[in-house]
Amino acid sequence: MAKPVIAASNVNVFRIGHVISLGRLSGNSIKNIAMQILQGQITASLFHSFNVNLSFLEGYNIRYTEKQVKRIDENFLDYSQGFRLFLTAPSFTVPRRLAYLVHKFFSGDVSGDIGEALLVYFLVEELGLDPYHICHLRPEKRRRYLTPDFLILDPNNMLKELINEPYNPLLYAEVKSSTGTMTAERIEKGLQQLKRVIGSKHGLLFLMEKKRGHHGYITRVIVVKR
Amino acid sequence: MSEEISYVMSAINQIYDNLWIGDIKIAFEVATQALQQGKIEKLVEAAEMAKKLITFLRIEAKEKEIEDKEDWVTESFLKRLEDISIDDAIAGVMMVHLSNLKAALNYLVESGKIKPLLEEEEPSQLRKEKRYKCVVISQPPKFEVKALLDTSFSVPNFERLKKVAEELGLNPTILEKSKAAMTLRFFSGNEFVEVIAQRFIARIIMTMREPSEERMNRISSKILEMLTEEKNGSFDRK
Numbered sequence: 001m002a003k004p005v006i007a008a009s010n011v012n013v014f015r016i017g018h019v020i021s022l023g024r025l026s027g028n029s030i031k032n033i034a035m036q037i038l039q040g041q042i043t044a045s046l047f048h049s050f051n052v053n054l055s056f057l058e059g060y061n062i063r064y065t066e067k068q069v070k071r072i073d074e075n076f077l078d079y080s081q082g083f084r085l086f087l088t089a090p091s092f093t094v095p096r097r098l099a100y101l102v103h104k105f106f107s108g109d110v111s112g113d114i115g116e117a118l119l120v121y122f123l124v125e126e127l128g129l130d131p132y133h134i135c136h137l138r139p140e141k142r143r144r145y146l147t148p149d150f151l152i153l154d155p156n157n158m159l160k161e162l163i164n165e166p167y168n169p170l171l172y173a174e175v176k177s178s179t180g181t182m183t184a185e186r187i188e189k190g191l192q193q194l195k196r197v198i199g200s201k202h203g204l205l206f207l208m209e210k211k212r213g214h215h216g217y218i219t220r221v222i223v224v225k226r
Numbered sequence: 227m228s229e230e231i232s233y234v235m236s237a238i239n240q241i242y243d244n245l246w247i248g249d250i251k252i253a254f255e256v257a258t259q260a261l262q263q264g265k266i267e268k269l270v271e272a273a274e275m276a277k278k279l280i281t282f283l284r285i286e287a288k289e290k291e292i293e294d295k296e297d298w299v300t301e302s303f304l305k306r307l308e309d310i311s312i313d314d315a316i317a318g319v320m321m322v323h324l325s326n327l328k329a330a331l332n333y334l335v336e337s338g339k340i341k342p343l344l345e346e347e348e349p350s351q352l353r354k355e356k357r358y359k360c361v362v363i364s365q366p367p368k369f370e371v372k373a374l375l376d377t378s379f380s381v382p383n384f385e386r387l388k389k390v391a392e393e394l395g396l397n398p399t400i401l402e403k404s405k406a407a408m409t410l411r412f413f414s415g416n417e418f419v420e421v422i423a424q425r426f427i428a429r430i431i432m433t434m435r436e437p438s439e440e441r442m443n444r445i446s447s448k449i450l451e452m453l454t455e456e457k458n459g460s461f462d463r464k
Contacts, residue, residue, distance in 0.1 A: 027297025056407045059424045063242060124406045131406060131425055135235045140319050146276040146312075147319040153232055170231060172316070192296040196280075196303055199312045 010216035015047040022195040023226035034188035061117040064136050115177025115208035128158045148172035167202045177208040234320045247361050247372050250334045257328035273318025275310050357454035366437035371430040371446040379423040379453045
């Protein structure tokens with residue numbers, strides 16, 4: 001039988017089997033869980049699969065991501081095939097007093113950018129969340145404020161199947177993207193970051209991975225609570 | 227708390243929409259209005275206190291050469307929170323973001339003019355119409371029209387789409403629709419037009435064999451009128 005063709009723009013979203021209660025876990029336990037997630041020892045089931053419309057993705061890239069990258073719709077497929085596109089620094093600098101409005105910083109590659117745009121795409125286009133109920137605060141995190149990457153408001157319970165238990169409509173999300181190797185340290189860091197901010201709420205850790213030599217993106221979603 | 231957060235989130239998104247098309251005045255007004263809420267000082271104070279505490283703990287972890295720094299910082303932070311509400315602190319970060327945006331926008335409003343980053347560039351002119359406002363980025367033979375609609379975009383039915391295309395001398399292709407967005411494409415022997423609509427935003431990207439600003443304006447105006455027509459089936463997302 002012929003192998004199914006997986007398009008480069010295909011995204012498979014896996015949900016880690018159960019909601020992880022971070023409040024009761026020690027540092028070592030969180031480390032172990034991160035390692036188990038990385039090695040696939042915790043059951044994860046295919047939650048959703050979709051093909052990305054690159055024109056829509058570019059819209060979310062412009063509005064919600066942190067880096068100064070335009071036209072990922074034109075470069076996404078190359079990038080997904082494993083061609084790592086390096087960016088050239090702009091030839092001009094933004095005037096100091098206006099730099100804040102740009103709110104994006106320059107970076108040498110675009111994996112984080114694609115990860116953030118894909119997260120918003122998944123929430124809005126696939127799960128039906130209102131795009132105006134998503135707020136990206138990572139730029140403030142870089143200024144050392146205590147905040148998750150994204151604040152998500154879900155008054156209409158659009159995420160109920162993903163979370164699978166009653167939840168507060170305000171959720172916090174962290175995104176870790178990788179085109180190389182995802183490490184247990186990054187997963188652990190994401191869990192620790194969520195533990196600091198979730199309080200009595202739920203948190204979502206999105207691991208966006210583009211494995212070299214494989215078509216498509218693999219996303220793992222870990223739902224956590226105190 | 228959810229209502230306040232929803233309001234601030236909506237304000238931040240409106241500011242970015244207006245920044246996207248360069249309407250600095252409106253962006254500034256939205257920021258000013260959102261910051262007139264009552265509890266701002268308390269929330270900003272919580273954000274600053276949480277920032278100080280986490281920075282202090284990171285330094286302490288470094289000085290003490292703690293092995294598992296991330297975990298130590300998390301546990302110490304949660305133990306020493308005392309009077310700070312985490313939710314207030316995070317809502318406060320949104321307020322800090324809003325205040326910083328307002329300050330930067332204020333500088334632009336007061337200086338009265340937006341200068342392009344490259345001197346040779348002409349600043350784009352904002353055009354305000356009845357149901358939308360837009361700017362054109364001219365890079366012949368390519369043009370990009372960025373529009374902010376007053377209401378969520380409408381999905382044209384096939385008859386309407388065909389009529390608009392005929393009036394413009396273009397052929398439409400199949401409309402692609404998702405939960406929150408839509409793309410339309412038109413072509414002729416001389417032009418290719420791609421329309422991407424996402425909620426209140428529309429981008430029209432045009433490539434012309436014989437570039438004409440007049441033709442570009444006619445095409446974009448017709449398409450934007452169609453997207454903002456009340457009689458079309460509205461895009462049901464709520």
